[in-house]
Amino acid sequence: xxxxxxxxxxxxxxxxxxxxxxxxxxxxxxxxxxxxxxxxxxxxxxxxxxxxxxxxxxxxxxxxxxxxxxxxxxxxxxxxxxxxxxxxxxxx
Amino acid sequence: xxxxxxxxxxxxxxxxxxxxxxxxxxxxxxxxxxxxxxxxxxxxxxxxxxxxxxxxxxxxxxxxxxxxxxxxxxxxxxxxxxxxxxxxxxxxxxxxxxxxxxxxxxxxxxxxxxxxxxxxxxxxxxxxxxxxxxxxxxxxxxxxxxxxxxxxxxxxxxxxxxxxxxxxxxxxxxxxxxxxxxxxxxxxxxxxxxxxxxxxxxxxxxxxxxxxxxxxxxxxxxxxxxxxxxxxxxxxxxxxxxxxxxxxxxxxxxxxxxxxxxxxxxxxxxxxxxxxxxxxxxxxxxxxxxxxxxxxxxxxxxxxxxxxxxxxxxxxxxxxxxxxxxxxxxxxxxxxxxxxxxxxxxxxxxxxxxxxxxxxxxxxxxxxxxxxxxxxxxxxxxxxxxxxxxxxxxxxxxxxxxxxxxxxxxxxxxxxxxxxxxxxxxxxxxxxxxxxxxxxxxxxxxxxxxxxxxxxxxxxxxxxxxxxxxxxxxxxxxxxxxxxxxxx
Numbered sequence: 001x002x003x004x005x006x007x008x009x010x011x012x013x014x015x016x017x018x019x020x021x022x023x024x025x026x027x028x029x030x031x032x033x034x035x036x037x038x039x040x041x042x043x044x045x046x047x048x049x050x051x052x053x054x055x056x057x058x059x060x061x062x063x064x065x066x067x068x069x070x071x072x073x074x075x076x077x078x079x080x081x082x083x084x085x086x087x088x089x090x091x092x
Numbered sequence: 093x094x095x096x097x098x099x100x101x102x103x104x105x106x107x108x109x110x111x112x113x114x115x116x117x118x119x120x121x122x123x124x125x126x127x128x129x130x131x132x133x134x135x136x137x138x139x140x141x142x143x144x145x146x147x148x149x150x151x152x153x154x155x156x157x158x159x160x161x162x163x164x165x166x167x168x169x170x171x172x173x174x175x176x177x178x179x180x181x182x183x184x185x186x187x188x189x190x191x192x193x194x195x196x197x198x199x200x201x202x203x204x205x206x207x208x209x210x211x212x213x214x215x216x217x218x219x220x221x222x223x224x225x226x227x228x229x230x231x232x233x234x235x236x237x238x239x240x241x242x243x244x245x246x247x248x249x250x251x252x253x254x255x256x257x258x259x260x261x262x263x264x265x266x267x268x269x270x271x272x273x274x275x276x277x278x279x280x281x282x283x284x285x286x287x288x289x290x291x292x293x294x295x296x297x298x299x300x301x302x303x304x305x306x307x308x309x310x311x312x313x314x315x316x317x318x319x320x321x322x323x324x325x326x327x328x329x330x331x332x333x334x335x336x337x338x339x340x341x342x343x344x345x346x347x348x349x350x351x352x353x354x355x356x357x358x359x360x361x362x363x364x365x366x367x368x369x370x371x372x373x374x375x376x377x378x379x380x381x382x383x384x385x386x387x388x389x390x391x392x393x394x395x396x397x398x399x400x401x402x403x404x405x406x407x408x409x410x411x412x413x414x415x416x417x418x419x420x421x422x423x424x425x426x427x428x429x430x431x432x433x434x435x436x437x438x439x440x441x442x443x444x445x446x447x448x449x450x451x452x453x454x455x456x457x458x459x460x461x462x463x464x465x466x467x468x469x470x471x472x473x474x475x476x477x478x479x480x481x482x483x484x485x486x487x488x489x490x491x492x493x494x495x496x497x498x499x500x501x502x503x504x505x506x507x508x509x510x511x512x513x514x515x516x517x518x519x520x521x522x523x524x525x526x527x528x529x530x531x532x533x534x535x536x537x538x539x540x541x542x543x544x545x546x547x548x549x550x551x552x553x554x555x556x557x558x559x560x561x562x563x564x565x566x567x568x569x570x571x572x573x574x575x576x577x578x579x580x
Contacts, residue, residue: 003455013434024444058324078418088427088428
């Protein structure tokens with residue numbers, strides 16, 4: 001299969017240099033070519049599973065259980081100001 | 093001492109023959125001497141290790157010993173720890189310090205363990221050789237030209253060379269069992285949901301599970317006992333999981349009445365003849381111990397790798413979308429706008445294998461392809477799980493090779509990602525089915541260790557420990573590499 005690696009990269013929010021695109025494009029096609037063998041498996045009437053066990057997600061009481069740890073949580077952020085995350089201007 | 097088991101060290105600590113500080117110093121000295129050769133640890137803070145050991149000795153003197161009192165345990169760089177960096181061996185997290193401890197780290201601390209540094213791994217646990225690490229490849233103590241397996245290669249290498257008596261790893265498609273196999277140690281992947289995933293940097297959420305890597309079955313069980321159990325803060329941690337008598341399960345010395353399934357799909361052409369011979373010999377030993385070997389079939393085995401390489405990258409592409417250069421992680425210099433910041437930061441921060449997986453997953457989940465790839469893979473997952481359910485109608489446990497080959501050479505498979513993916517051919521289906529699996533040493537081929545894999549029904553780690561303990565007691569394959577001070 002021929003895959004538009006630049007389009008997939010944009011969906012992934014990864015910029016690819018020309019060299020990377022030239023290398024990753026054929027590799028991605030190979031990987032997808034390999035997994036296409038799944039189409040040979042008869043799955044008529046088979047339920048898909050997203051999780052190994054047949055159990056419902058547990059629910060907890062809808063109550064605040066955590067304290068305010070803003071400073072600790074923001075300590076690894078690239079850029080903050082007054083407790084807010086700073087990013088490039090979004091709206092002109 | 094360095095090649096002592098965790099339980100031996102525990103006995104000596106309990107008898108007052110040594111102290112946690114003395115034990116810690118032994119391993120710190122070995123790390124200082126040998127880590128340059130192996131690159132098993134990517135972060136080590138000796139002063140902090142000694143502080144923990146001193147605190148453990150003080151705790152023992154005052155209150156008595158907890159379950160892992162004073163025992164040094166290394167942890168893979170994927171576990172969030174408040175102390176020191178947590179980088180998942182990725183440049184995108186090179187400056188990251190976790191604001192909280194992973195649940196399993198809290199459990200180890202509460203059990204009195206001394207945490208010894210962070211071990212090397214494939215970036216974001218994506219790999220089978222520990223060559224995709226941003227901190228350089230890790231090496232196998234049995235042959236420094238060879239890989240230690242992956243992705244928990246640093247933990248396996250560290251334990252095999254006795255830079256630590258035991259370690260934690262994680263296993264998404266074989267990342268505990270395959271490195272344990274090629275480094276000649278014992279590694280256990282518990283049933284999915286047995287161990288909390290909170291604070292373990294996510295790769296593929298429906299597959300990831302943490303577990304112990306150790307010298308012996310009992311040592312692995314000691315750690316599994318400490319880290320298992322429900323965590324209300326992880327929605328995939330199972331609240332009413334059937335309990336296991338972890339240590340009691342390790343007392344078994346025979347296999348009388350045990351039915352061991354030998355799946356024909358795991359004894360294929362193309363597997364190493366020496367590996368096959370070692371596994372056949374191991375199964376003969378099991379028969380001699382009283383087990384009945386039953387030929388079985390797991391008919392959808394061939395599709396497991398393909399299903400995995402849709403499901404795992406799909407989940408990874410979603411999980412790794414959090415690295416947006418806003419809340420944590422690498423941000424590029426002088427971004428022009430938001431899109432430039434996202435795309436350039438992620439290009440600079442992620443290595444090639446991580447990008448391949450994100451792209452694969454994004455493609456499989458993208459509009460027009462979702463049903464053909466992602467839903468199809470999830471249906472195949474159902475069939476693979478059903479194969480095991482059917483097989484366990486006939487047998488108690490299943491035995492297979494952990495890997496079709498022994499440790500390969502560094503660089504041997506890096507050019508072709510697909511060849512690398514096939515190294516996990518015998519471990520992947522167990523993750524898709526959510527079952528417990530263990531690798532234990534069962535022989536050598538040309539000086540390189542071979543691993544025997546045990547698989548049990550969900551929640552029946554006790555059956556694995558029974559069989560593996562009996563096999564370990566009857567054989568002598570727990571060896572130590574001579575170049576690292578072992579007796580060969």
